[in-house]
Amino acid sequence: MSDIEFTSEEKEILVHKIQSYFHKELSEDIGQFDAEFLLDFFSKEIGSYHYNRGLQDARTLIEENAQNITQTFYEMEKPTEFIKS
Template sequence: MSTIKFSSTETEQLVAKIQGYFAKELDQDLGQFDAEFLLDFFSKEVGAHFYNRGLFDAQVIIAAKLEDVSEMVQEGISEIEKPVS
């Protein structure tokens, strides 16, 4: 399984969030290196689960939109159908 790669800006933001969480919730200081290591660990070990959930959620939304479009197409075709005698 490949590791999710973040830009340097994203990494900085995520590391700051991890450090903030450790400070606030666990009352522990976490250094830059340790926070980056933890981010890499979670990215590698659980990142794919979050990624796949995002894909699943997107698929549900797209399927619903496609169903709406299909209904609109069917209605539009019904409106322009010629009567048959």
Template sequence: MTIVDFSKDEKAILVRRMQAYFADELQQQIGQFDAEFLLDFISREIGPYYYNRGLYDAQTVLNARVEDLQDSIYQLEKHTDFRK
């Protein structure tokens, strides 16, 4: 898996959101450096779990669509004396 690399602007948004969370929910102030450090840690250590879950969810959706497509193709099939 490649490491997700956010742009400077994206990272700034994430850092601000993290700082807001700390202030609102934990009544703690966290500086930009600490927030960036924590964001990097979460991305590196926890991010892969979310990434993999996204892949599993995408695979489930894709499998359902393939099954629907197979059913649609089966419905088009004409009766013949041949067997599968």
């Protein structure tokens, strides 16, 4: 897996969310540099767990849909008669 790269817009939104969390939940003001540092830390140290969980969820969804598609094919089959000789 490559490193998680956010666009500047995404990073700005995420940094703002971190700052808001610290202010609302911890009654602490955190600067942009510290918020970016935390974002980078969590992305590097925890991001792979979220990424892997997303892959697992996607794999499960695909497997379930493949089973549904297979079932649909069986339901679409037309009856056939075998001629005995």
